[in-house]
Amino acid sequence: MSALKDILYKVALQSVSGDTAVEVAALAFDSRKVGANTAFIATRGTQADGHDYIEQAIEKGAVAIICEQLPENLNTSITYVQVKDSSEALGIMASNFFGNPSAKLKLVGVTGTNGKTTCVSLLFQLFKQLGYNVGLLSTVVNKINDEIIVATHTTPDAIQMNELMAKMVAKGCSHCFMEVSSHALVQHRVSGLTFQGAVFTNLSHDHLDYHKTFDEYIKAKKMLFDGLPSSAFALTNIDDKRGAVMLQNTKASKYRYALKTMADFKAKILSNTLQGLELDIEGHNVWFKLIGDFNAYNLMAVYGAAILLEEESADVLQALSDLNPAPGRFEQVLTDTGITAIVDYAHTPDALENVLSTIKVFRSGNEKVITVVGCGGNRDTTKRPEMAKIACELSDKVVLTSDNPRFEEPMAIIEDMQKGVSPSNYRKTLVMADRREAIKTACSMAEPNDIILVAGKGHETYQDVKGVKSDFDDRKVLKDMLNLIHK
Ligand SMILES: CC(=O)N[C@H]1[C@@H](OP(=O)(O)OP(=O)(O)OC[C@H]2O[C@@H](n3ccc(=O)[nH]c3=O)[C@H](O)[C@@H]2O)O[C@H](CO)[C@@H](O)[C@@H]1O[C@H](C)C(=O)N[C@@H](C)C(=O)N[C@H](CCC(=O)O)C(=O)O
Ligand SMILES: Nc1ncnc2c1ncn2[C@@H]1O[C@H](COP(=O)(O)OP(=O)(O)OP(=O)(O)O)[C@@H](O)[C@H]1O
Numbered sequence: 134m135s136a137l138k139d140i141l142y143k144v145a146l147q148s149v150s151g152d153t154a155v156e157v158a159a160l161a162f163d164s165r166k167v168g169a170n171t172a173f174i175a176t177r178g179t180q181a182d183g184h185d186y187i188e189q190a191i192e193k194g195a196v197a198i199i200c201e202q203l204p205e206n207l208n209t210s211i212t213y214v215q216v217k218d219s220s221e222a223l224g225i226m227a228s229n230f231f232g233n234p235s236a237k238l239k240l241v242g243v244t245g246t247n248g249k250t251t252c253v254s255l256l257f258q259l260f261k262q263l264g265y266n267v268g269l270l271s272t273v274v275n276k277i278n279d280e281i282i283v284a285t286h287t288t289p290d291a292i293q294m295n296e297l298m299a300k301m302v303a304k305g306c307s308h309c310f311m312e313v314s315s316h317a318l319v320q321h322r323v324s325g326l327t328f329q330g331a332v333f334t335n336l337s338h339d340h341l342d343y344h345k346t347f348d349e350y351i352k353a354k355k356m357l358f359d360g361l362p363s364s365a366f367a368l369t370n371i372d373d374k375r376g377a378v379m380l381q382n383t384k385a386s387k388y389r390y391a392l393k394t395m396a397d398f399k400a401k402i403l404s405n406t407l408q409g410l411e412l413d414i415e416g417h418n419v420w421f422k423l424i425g426d427f428n429a430y431n432l433m434a435v436y437g438a439a440i441l442l443e444e445e446s447a448d449v450l451q452a453l454s455d456l457n458p459a460p461g462r463f464e465q466v467l468t469d470t471g472i473t474a475i476v477d478y479a480h481t482p483d484a485l486e487n488v489l490s491t492i493k494v495f496r497s498g499n500e501k502v503i504t505v506v507g508c509g510g511n512r513d514t515t516k517r518p519e520m521a522k523i524a525c526e527l528s529d530k531v532v533l534t535s536d537n538p539r540f541e542e543p544m545a546i547i548e549d550m551q552k553g554v555s556p557s558n559y560r561k562t563l564v565m566a567d568r569r570e571a572i573k574t575a576c577s578m579a580e581p582n583d584i585i586l587v588a589g590k591g592h593e594t595y596q597d598v599k600g601v602k603s604d605f606d607d608r609k610v611l612k613d614m615l616n617l618i619h620k
């Protein structure tokens with residue numbers, strides 16, 4: 134139990150009605166999760182307005198209400214606190230309630246369109262290898278050392294996140310590496326956290342359904358850097374067009390990594406094969422298990438962050454060279470069919486282009502590249518034609534299919550994708566809305582030495598149709614189909 138006034142420390146208050154010494158046992162922003170002695174924070178969302186659930190929260194045991202607009206009739210046994218922005222208040226309150234765990238950790242946040250999961254997963258593995266107790270918050274999984282906690286979001290909500298960080302502190306973690314999504318920044322899920330550093334990977338087309346314009350999307354990412362304290366570091370990819378923007382208004386110490394430009398951390402690609410990458414980093418030749426040019430950027434982001442966290446360069450390079458990519462990121466499905474089969478989480482135009490360009494580099498003769506790809510429902514619609522266009526331009530055959538249709542009609546999504554297919558590329562494409570059938574078709578078209586890329590779902594183990602998630606793992610389906618057809 135904590136007194137409400139302590140939990141409100143640093144929250145900008147507009148008005149208070151009732152006793153702020155009231156003891157609070159839990160925080161909730163969802164009225165359905167309110168229990169006895171809870172402080173309910175009413176936030177405005179995309180589907181609903183928490184202010185409409187204040188009565189329900191009181192019926193379920195709320196003793197305090199934090200809101201932007203006070204209800205007309207106040208209940209005299211309840212404390213009401215009016216704030217300007219309740220999502221921001223929620224972030225700060227969650228930190229206070231759990232004892233500001235982020236300040237007791239070396240917390241590094243990674244943001245950008247692509248590469249977040251790859252970077253945090255490498256940082257987590259690296260620091261464990263260097264002997265630390267470490268926490269991880271990522272799209273694929275949350276972890277406290279070896280303990281696995283299922284991830285539902287790329288960045289959890291403020292309450293769940295601070296609770297997890299408090300557990301990390303209790304389990305002796307010194308570091309935590311987390312992905313910070315643009316949704317989390319705009320929704321203030323990370324307000325109240327104390328970051329030791331922030332890393333920017335890159336910025337390209339995604340989530341315009343939510344942020345509306347590219348400028349708003351850039352601003353969202355920049356919020357992470359604008360909020361850093363002067364004791365933190367801000368590390369950016371200066372080869373990216375938006376890399377410099379991230380550093381414009383930060384109080385933190387500024388650092389840059391690059392492959393092409395002058396930078397604090399600079400690498401050169403010596404070789405790039407299906408076996409891995411060889412880089413020259415500050416005069417050292419180092420071999421890594423990750424595949425594709427774009428991973429050289431991820432490796433430099435990780436290397437730079439580790440050095441800024443005061444690790445020794447030689448130790449970092451040696452440990453990094455042993456590490457594996459995150460699951461479902463350029464993951465090869467091994468069979469003895471002679472066909473190269475790759476599953477990758479490329480779900481943006483930029484990621485798809487990078488992965489297919491990487492695959493092109495590995496082609497030695499006239500082997501075919503067959504791509505299976507779909508676009509998620511209830512997500513950015515503008516990326517659909519672009520992804521289909523890129524798939525066609527960089528592959529010999531393309532099977533357009535479904536990827537988590539959610540509440541949209543699968544064929545309507547595919548029709549959006551087809552708008553990006555030029556008439557000269559029509560003959561390359563096939564439409565197969567059922568993803569299993571699409572993968573099966575790709576496998577039957579493939580001959581030994583050909584390359585199949587199944588893009589978009591990576592590590593995911595489900596297909597989400599109308600809110601129901603049924604088992605589906607690209608890696609498993611691809612392996613089964615290859616073995617079935619080419620036995
Ligand atoms: C669009 C979006 O981001 N929505 C997130 C947001 O929900 P919301 O505020 O819009 O919720 P809402 O349904 O409109 O409800 C408004 C408020 O009323 C409350 N309410 C509602 C109903 C009720 O009966 N009682 C009640 O109190 C809700 O608890 C909420 O506080 O805040 C919730 C709590 O943090 C999130 O779970 C939810 O994620 C949804 C499920 C989601 O799909 N989010 C995705 C898009 C997302 O966040 N993705 C990013 C990664 C993106 C990337 O790849 O970069 C992520 O970080 O995972
Ligand atoms: N640095 C990079 N630049 C461009 N593309 C990349 C980069 N790193 C990874 N990718 C591509 O993007 C895909 C997603 O990578 P990753 O999961 O690391 O990104 P993410 O930022 O965590 O994505 P999400 O927003 O879904 O959480 C990979 O499967 C790969 O195709």
Ligand SMILES: N[C@H](CCC[C@H](N)C(=O)O)C(=O)O
Nearest residue numbers: 480508509512536537589590
């Ligand atoms: N974090 C991204 C993941 C997209 C993955 C893709 N498989 C899809 O479901 O659209 C999102 O929520 O938009």
Ligand SMILES: [Mg+2]
Nearest residue numbers: 249250272287
């Ligand atoms: Mg991720």
